[in-house]
Amino acid sequence: MIKEWATVVAWENGEALLRCDVKASCNSCASRAGCGSRLLNKLGPQNHHILSVASEQPLVAGQKVELGIAEGSLIGSALLVYMSPLVGLFLIAALFQGLFGSDLAAFCGALLGGVGGFLLARGISSKLSRRADWQPVILSVALPPDALRVETIISEDGR
Template sequence: MSQEIVEVKEIGSGGVWVEGIQKSACGSCNARKGCGHASLAELGRPMRLWISTSERLDAGQHVVLDLPDGALAASATTLYGLPLVALIIGAISGQNLGGDTAALVLGGGGLVAGFLLARHLASRNRERWQPRIVSVCERPGF
């Protein structure tokens, strides 16, 4: 698991909005050109996340988040890849069974089925993929 220091931006019912740019891995690996984290860090665009917590925090505080290994890749593959694969399988099956109209219908059906399955898998894995607050930093600037 990787840990990142982020700033609490807003307090909400049942959690907080945090914002930060992941920097921990950006200077330490060789995949900088193909890495989304390095690209975001170069752009200087902050990542904003909703974190469920019962801990009492204030806007402006810094906290340490624990990000589960592989959670981003697993969730992105599930939410984007699964519907796309289901669309392609449905379209190919439809083309083989009955031509363009069947490909359109089965492709659309596959896309909808893929989104429903992705939604089910995402809700089932929500706890495993969710970042958690590990600790509150004593002072900003650490």
């Protein structure tokens, strides 16, 4: 189970709206000067994700919850998203190269196969996202932000 903490934005009728902050580890890596991932992280302005998760327990805005998702579903979705366009690209490019015998045909086939693989992954992922075992679940709930209060009592003698 892969775990991550999120903050409750709203809760209504058994559905919690959560905000997960994106954590980039680029500031702690020794090779950050020559890393391409650091540049890619700087391109996107998005520093959090909003998602909706079922929760029977009433939650308060600002409350922290621990989310979990099964490793199998995460690996399966990553394989689907990355491998379908790649397999489509190679298969259709090889097919067009064999049928038409030119590099231009192979290029067009690669383009069609990549786009077709992407569209296939998009269609399959929308069906898989409805499965219960592919959904994130709330594992634990922290105290609401107003539940803990610290008071400092100063005695008359100043201690």
